[in-house]
Amino acid sequence: MSSILLGMTEEDARERILAAAEELYYRKGYAAVGMDELRQSAGVSLRRLYGLFPAKNDIVAAVLARKHAEWESGLSTAVADAGDDPRARLLAVYGYLEDWFCTDSFRGCAFINAFGELGGTHPEVAAVVRAHKASFQAYMAGLVAEIGAPAALAAQLSILAEGAQSTAAISADPQVAVQARGAAEVLIDAAVPTRV
Structure with missing residues (x-):
């Protein structure tokens, strides 16, 4: 060796x-x-x-950068695979979460985990986590804009996705993503009434 x-x-x-x-x-x-x-x-x-x-923080930051790239790639692929319908593209986020929650290795969001362990004492780690979460919010804002909904919907749907990650990690129940998708559908329908 x-x-x-x-x-x-x-x-x-x-x-x-x-x-x-x-x-x-x-x-x-x-x-x-x-x-x-x-x-x-x-x-x-x-x-x-x-x-x-x-320093260990250098490794943590590099690992989180890898996780960020992995997250963005997987999420954008899932959304693209949903086709051209803006509503289906937005709901694909929750399908992506469900697929992730069903993997044997799922242990919650690496960013939430890092923030919980290190965010209070390592500002550089907290900054990386905040940048990742801001990037997800911006991505959701783009998807919400595609359906013509108010910008506030992006924050609401992001909170659902974030909450689903934490809840699924604690409960070990991938159905949390299905429940989050159901709540997302209600919010989307309230924000963008279907045209008759």
């Missing part, structure tokens, strides 16, 4: 560290995972780990 590690590029080492960190943090929590456990799981030396990421 040492010959493999010696030939490992900086990008390979970075990827191994981030993949290991993402899995460990999501499964065990951010505070529970020490640098030695991360180094061991990634198969890199402590020197290399600190050379690439001088």
Whole structure:
């Protein structure tokens, strides 16, 4: 294994560290995972780990950046797959949540988890989490604009999605997404009455 590690590029080492960190943090929590456990799981030396990421917060921020890209890609694909109907595109957000909640690895929102553990004492982590949540709000605002609904609907639907993530993590019940979708339909119908 040492010959493999010696030939490992900086990008390979970075990827191994981030993949290991993402899995460990999501499964065990951010505070529970020490640098030695991360180094061991990634198969890199402590020197290399600190050379690439001088502080644990640097790793947390990089992991959250990966999760953000993964979230945006998955969500935009689900919305695009819903077709051209603006209402169906908006409701596809909740279908995406349901699919995610049904995975064996679902343990809630990585951003909410990070904020709960580190947000109060690590302002840089709190800033990353806030940026992610603001990005989701902006995305929802775009979908709401497509159906011609008032801007306030975006915040309401976002709160439903956020609440569904927390509730599903605690209850281990993927049907929470179905319930959130039902509530979203009521809000959408109230904001945009169907034309006769």
